[in-house]
Amino acid sequence: MSPDEHRAQRREAPEPEEGDRGIPKIVMVWIVVLLFWGVGYYLWQIGKPMLGGDSRSVPVQVVASTEGGAAAIDGGVIYNANCSACHQATGLGIPGAFPPLAGSEWVIGDPAIAVSIVHDGLQGAINVAGGSYMGVMPKFGGNLSNAEIAAVLTHIRSEWGNQAGAVETSLVDEHVTRFAERGPWSEAELISTFGKP
Numbered sequence: 001m002s003p004d005e006h007r008a009q010r011r012e013a014p015e016p017e018e019g020d021r022g023i024p025k026i027v028m029v030w031i032v033v034l035l036f037w038g039v040g041y042y043l044w045q046i047g048k049p050m051l052g053g054d055s056r057s058v059p060v061q062v063v064a065s066t067e068g069g070a071a072a073i074d075g076g077v078i079y080n081a082n083c084s085a086c087h088q089a090t091g092l093g094i095p096g097a098f099p100p101l102a103g104s105e106w107v108i109g110d111p112a113i114a115v116s117i118v119h120d121g122l123q124g125a126i127n128v129a130g131g132s133y134m135g136v137m138p139k140f141g142g143n144l145s146n147a148e149i150a151a152v153l154t155h156i157r158s159e160w161g162n163q164a165g166a167v168e169t170s171l172v173d174e175h176v177t178r179f180a181e182r183g184p185w186s187e188a189e190l191i192s193t194f195g196k197p
């Protein structure tokens, strides 16, 4: 065997090995930083109104006519444009996520309660028609006029088998005078202010 026979083998570089320099430290640091950022951002967003991530506000798709008050506004149109994405066209909501309006004690009870929820928003745990929910409902005061809020409430109180009376614009006016710009309600605050529906 001549020494040249193993020249090819001798030329080979040794198999590369990672040793203890597997993943560069800077990459590990980045992974940890991104993980904290992602989880932190998620936690930071809890309880904030859902704006679809792009900061658009709910468009006012219905031009309000205050002449003739709530009766002149089609509450069904306002419902489809502003509420049905979450509470669904059927008024049944989505189990576990969005509570039903059909058969809801909060909708057909004291109308001042429903006015409060829609004008100011609602968050935290709430029991609706025997189910429990934990979400955030955006406020509509400012996006919808008082007459539009009255019209959409009149609509949901008389749809899907609900049989409760119409809501007058004056009730929404009274709400604004009494509570001004308060934050979102919770179930406990609604009960302590208006009583259990």
Ligand code: HEC
Pocket: 050, 079, 082, 083, 084, 085, 086, 087, 097, 098, 099, 100, 101, 104, 105, 106, 107, 114, 117, 118, 122, 123, 124, 125, 126, 128, 133, 134, 135, 136, 137, 138, 140, 152, 153, 156
């Ligand atoms: C972004 C989704 C979303 C939209 C849009 C929305 N809601 Fe809600 N709504 C919720 C959530 C979530 C709750 C429950 C909040 C909680 O868990 O505290 C709720 C609760 C309610 C309640 C009290 C509980 C019940 O089911 O009776 C009423 C009344 C209500 N919404 C009416 C409306 C009306 C009227 C509109 C349209 C003007 C509307 N919502 C638009 C998500 C939404």
